[in-house]
Amino acid sequence: METSHIVALQTKHDGLERRIREEMNRPSPDDTILQTLKKQKLQLKQEIVAL
DSSP: OHHHHHHHHHHHHHHHHHHHHHHHTSSSOOHHHHHHHHHHHHHHHHHHHHO
């Protein structure tokens, strides 16, 4: 059970990383969106480490 939860969190983390890269590659990245995505990514990473 815990392993599948970690895998799900890692998948979400990877998805956020992809979205951050996509936003940064736009001609005019939205700093607010980037900040939100980075916070979400950090929260997931902290949750993964805690497990």
